[in-house]
Amino acid sequence: MTDCTEPSTPSTSSTLYIHPRREPFEHGLIPIPKLIFTDGVQTLGPLKDKLIQRSTQSPNRRVDLLAVSEILQISPDHARLVIDTLSTVLDTNSDPLVAAELSEVDSVDVDVCDLVLFLYIQSYKRLLPRTHKDSASVADVWPSTSAFDGYLSALSPLQFVRSNSRRFIPSQADEEAHQLSYLQKHLANILSLLADSVEEEGEGEGEESLVLTMEKLDHLEFLIYFGEKGSERIPLSLATPFFANTDPDMPAAPVPATQVLDWLLQNITSTLENISERVSAKENGLPSVSDQDVPMGDSCGSLMKASATARGPCFIEGISKSSYLKQASDLHGSSVKVVNCHDSVIYILAPLRYATIYGCSDATIVLGAVGKAVRVEHCERVHVITAAKRICIANCRECAFFLGVNQRPLIVGDNHKLQVAPYNTFYSHLEEHMNQVGIQATINRWDDPVPLGVVDPHDSLSHPAGVSDVQAECATCLDPDQFTNFLIPNWFEGESSGSTKDNPFPLPDAYMSSQRRNNNNLGEIKQNLRETQLEDSRKRELASALHVYFKDWLYASGNIRQLYCLQGD
Template sequence: MQPRREVWEYGSLPLQALCPQLDGVQTLLAFHGKLFARSKAGRQGQRVVSVADVAQVMELTQNQVDVLVEVLAALSYANSAQAVSGAGASSGPAPQLGSEEIHLHELSLLLLCQLFQKEAQRADAVEYWPDPNSGGFAAATASVSQFGAGQELLSPTRRSQSGGRSLLRQQLQGHLRAQIMAMRGFGDYLRRNLRPALELVLEAYPPAPGATLQAREVDRLAFVLGPSQPARGGGEAEPLSNVLGLSHGGPGGMYAPLTLDAATSALRSLWAEECVDSPRLLAFSGGALSSASSPSPKFQRSMGMVAPAGQVDESAIAGVYRGTVVRGEGDLPHGDVRITDCHEAVIYILAPLQAAFISGCSDCTILVGAVGRVLRVERCDKVQVIAATNRLLVASCHECSFALGTPRPPCLVGDNRFLRLGPFNTRYERQAVHARDVGLRTDLPNRFDSPVVLVGKDRKGLVGSAPNSPRLGMGVGLAAASAGAGSAAAAAKASYSLLSPDEYLPFVVPFVGGSGPLAGGSAPQHASRWNHLAASAQRGPGPVYLFPLPPDYERALQRRLNLTHDMRSRFKQAGLTKDKERELNDAIQGYFKEWLVGSNLLRQIYDLSTLEKEEMAAAAASAAAVGLSPVPMAAPPGMSAAEARGAAMQ
């Protein structure tokens, strides 16, 4: 047995803002008892509670309960399509997005996991960026900072210092190391609290003396526990009751009902001591982040990566620095990806996913094609995220921009500052197929512009929470300055702003997004043109994007396209001679190349060119084996195909 790491990675929330009155396991058991009394029977014996009852019993505000329900729905097993199909054909399809039932045992187990934060001793300095003008800040953070005694966390107001970006990367890497250590502590915490966890899955509460657990009650622990070894053949994991039956069961290895104490002892005897088995994650905790080894350049390109440092495998992208990574269908067979410790990189994830996790990155552009359950972005700085996802959770990010297609309101938790939210702005050939494969609800309106911000109802000011503090996100400084409900709303609004229509630009994906090397290879040339990305009704039935553009953004994009059309028309009507046309063309290309260098985008063009050459070489070798000659890719005069696509992308 080992903990289900997704519950901690994707479901971790700031407990003091979510439910400050939840101060221990005994309080949780008391809440569970009150909710159990209000619950009703669901499928296969689960107890189902209403959102209103959860809010009333736990004294939660609307935003608090909204965030809790969204996270629980993303992590839930009981509401999954597999659970519904396993319950029989009469149960019908999976619940509609946003109307999932709240299963009491999952809610209580999630809150039990949230209590681990108190033991992890995650200081407020880790969740909140400090006010640099606070006189007592350095002394207050010296003893608790994970980044060294007396060392201040880097704030956006202090970025002008020498070596600021390097210091920021070190701090983000320190956060990742703390995550790994917390994950290990999370496993120990669950092992010590197996008895209350078993009480939370019972179908009768409070448990009677000598009560035994049925097989389906034990199986509910799969929300937080699972076998340390993957299932054979890549199928679903074996039920926990079967695992216990093989080691502590009756005749034939069948599960025999166990008392609470016996089941607790049995689970502890099966516990895996080491819960972090990834070599890359072990490198994080061992302090090797800043000097990660890299595979050979040839191997990197075969894995769809060009970078001086970094590692890529079937479920993770880590440590990529100043490089480009491309992952397509078949490259992520587990349906999830973790992107960590990447800096100044461009990452294309063109595959159907159920979950994606982005943490500790800076100065990156990350495209995530389609996510069925949840995308979590935490502790990132100056990262551009382009994603189509059923649910998005953003935790303690700064100066990040999000181009979103999401049918559920994004959840903003922690200390988020200077976020920009805009509509989805890209497409690629296989995107609609990916969205359909993961159950992305593109038929619902895009809710990118109505995020839910987790604001603590009774949150007291922290170190540096002066009324003029730049701290935003949960808005504790503003809340301390004013006790009215309007101040909380203002604090929530201050953590983000909406992208204005005049700033909206399409993003071109230079790959097909299919299977094989480089996500199916280069996209057709017409897909690299802006007019291909225009959501104009004149281009035929149905929107070009997965989520139709709001009317004001579509009008702004059309105005921008019309400007380029008018400029071309003026050049044609100017009656320039051939020499003047050539001179004008050379001037435009010269200014464009100067802009490429000045904007630091030239490296991406070189990366695309390198990846393209590898692809062409592999195609030529394959064609030669059967006696064919591949057709070379055309490019405009004086510019490679990769440069042409780069020009269109910008």
């Protein structure tokens, strides 16, 4: 039985716990060495002052792309990447940067506070997967050699995830605790970057102290929030005791930063203790109401499980040698993680905000419309088909990406033999889903990837020393003669119909010409077969030969996976 579970960390009481926002840590890290400041405020403090000096003189100080490029001493292309990425992980649609059309992003200024927080967390290092103790089970699941084995050895995520055991993959609770611990360690520095200096009155004249206004505190919502299962997130300034009863017509008095720091650290400690208690209870086999699963059905009739929660992505995990479908009505959230899936075809035909594909092999994964970001990491021989605002590909081998993307694909880390191609499929509700999440079919940057260095400084599984400046291997464009349309079965025809009748992304001329040529060749072959006069014995030999070649093609191309949903349980 396959399992689609959604790990969550809700409280077991009415207490509201503080939580890190996953999106900046999962989709907002850019491996550009000049942006990674490990000395806290020593470098970022002066940079913030320079940004403020260049900012517009408005209540919310903002800077343009040129200022970001010059002050951070990065190229205009990298400055554009910073602003694009920041807009992807901001949590508010009211910010002009988030609301801007793609053609307007270069001309929209970025908020200095948001930018400084974004730059600060570039020092975050992802959680190290747990060591696998059973090498025999790993070998059984993944017998072939891997390009990653030379430097990752037994620590390769390709081996962790292929253990078919959740015990060796960081759970959502593990990741949340890791992110909270990082914030706990750095919160004093982060608040000092947001705070304003004021001169103290009294005996110590000339001394300055740091205070936080309600507006500055709300910027912390980029990193943390209050809210629990099934509830709306509470604005940070309302969750704190400092500004909760503020008169909206009267400006709230600033609060000493030390008081805010103490209060936030208390809340982080309480959340970490709560996570530890629940993880311990689960490991001891104690039931938890929040972890109960709700059965759901997939396209092939197998029983799936998913827990409905307002927080955390839906996990689709451990699918092997099967076909799997999820539609919008099946998902209880706007984020999906596809983990540890092999030799399968997975359809997620829904409007999403974020999607992650991790540790999969020999699979075809179709993502509907992803309005914020897709991340594909540590995968081998996987075909990914997606319409998305942006995609980041990290540490993958022999994968093909059929893309309808509005921003340039980002190629990060140590990749081998990647191919990119134009988007090649559709389903009836595709254009409706694209409109919901803001993807434009008239803009497709599939063939303009941005390669960064082979070392991802955010990855705990780092490479050996000496390769930090090596240029990453970029993706090549798929030969137009090898381009084919991917057919998505219409399982629910009659139940729900959409307006999409064809691929909404226009094909480049070379791919369109190849497609027409292939169709013409197929028509000629069919005509020749119909007109050929053969004896019955010869017809049987021809049919047998065609059957053999077709079977070989199914396996060689990976299209055999699409037949799994026709198999009985």
